[in-house]
Amino acid sequence: MLLLGCDFSSAPTARKPIVIALGTGESGRVALSGFECFDSLDAWSRWLAASPAWVGAFDFPFGLPRELVEHLGWPLQWPALITHYGALGRAEIRETFAAFCAARPVGGKFAHRATDGPAGSSPSMKWVNPPVAFMLHAGVPRLLDAGAVLPGLHMPAQGGARIALEGYPGLLARELIGRRSYKSDEAASQTEGRRKARADLIEALERGSARLELRLVMSKAARERLLGDAKGDCIDAALCLLQAAWAASRRSSAGHGYGLPAEIDPIEGWIVTA
Numbered sequence: 289m290l291l292l293g294c295d296f297s298s299a300p301t302a303r304k305p306i307v308i309a310l311g312t313g314e315s316g317r318v319a320l321s322g323f324e325c326f327d328s329l330d331a332w333s334r335w336l337a338a339s340p341a342w343v344g345a346f347d348f349p350f351g352l353p354r355e356l357v358e359h360l361g362w363p364l365q366w367p368a369l370i371t372h373y374g375a376l377g378r379a380e381i382r383e384t385f386a387a388f389c390a391a392r393p394v395g396g397k398f399a400h401r402a403t404d405g406p407a408g409s410s411p412s413m414k415w416v417n418p419p420v421a422f423m424l425h426a427g428v429p430r431l432l433d434a435g436a437v438l439p440g441l442h443m444p445a446q447g448g449a450r451i452a453l454e455g456y457p458g459l460l461a462r463e464l465i466g467r468r469s470y471k472s473d474e475a476a477s478q479t480e481g482r483r484k485a486r487a488d489l490i491e492a493l494e495r496g497s498a499r500l501e502l503r504l505v506m507s508k509a510a511r512e513r514l515l516g517d518a519k520g521d522c523i524d525a526a527l528c529l530l531q532a533a534w535a536a537s538r539r540s541s542a543g544h545g546y547g548l549p550a551e552i553d554p555i556e557g558w559i560v561t562a
């Protein structure tokens with residue numbers, strides 16, 4: 289089974305593409321075999337649809353906080369909610385979410401999903417730093433267009449061989465090197481300290497995550513690519529690849545499978561390994 293780890297952008301360019309790490313897993317080892325890069329959302333979606341079978345972890349949210357959805361009076365069934373949300377423009381999303389936040393007290397502006405606590409993730413309604421609300425808006429409808437199954441959220445009657453799970457590289461990175469920063473999109477912030485943090489993170493991945501019981505295996509060239517990628521796109525994709533491998537090894541687990549909790553809010557979804 290092909291494994292994918294995806295570092296996503298809602299507005300990809302040649303300088304900041306969507307990056308997919310490719311690999312396979314066996315006996316506690318995940319072999320990183322290469323990368324695919326996409327400078328447009330449509331090219332990314334077409335590639336996913338053309339690949340007949342995969343399990344992937346994607347670094348963007350698959351659902352919105354129930355509290356937010358109920359407050360706005362949006363559909364309470366996930367497929368209808370995604371259709372409604374996907375039809376909105378980004379300006380309308382920004383204005384709607386900003387109005388929601390403006391009416392709430394300091395310290396509780398954003399609504400959160402249940403998974404945000406254990407994962408340490410940003411609220412999926414956040415539209416800046418990082419703009420994960422726009423990432424959901426751009427990414428999830430295209431996963432559906434590619435024929436993906438989203439366990440716990442979207443399980444078509446005919447099934448499917450493309451399995452998409454919500455990943456979050458920051459969760460695994462913090463387990464391995466704490467809260468040290470290892471990447472930056474700003475050239476002035478691409479420091480030697482961040483390079484050292486990437487080196488330590490790569491070494492930790494090669495030794496293996498004790499909690500996931502997986503270690504990353506790669507060529508010297510791939511290792512140098514991870515180390516030299518100051519923006520962190522490739523290393524984040526590799527972190528998601530480990531999460532996809534962990535999930536794939538538990539595809540037949542109880543409940544929704546793929547290591548997901550038995551009880552998941554069917555609007556919010558869940559971050560795999562959280």
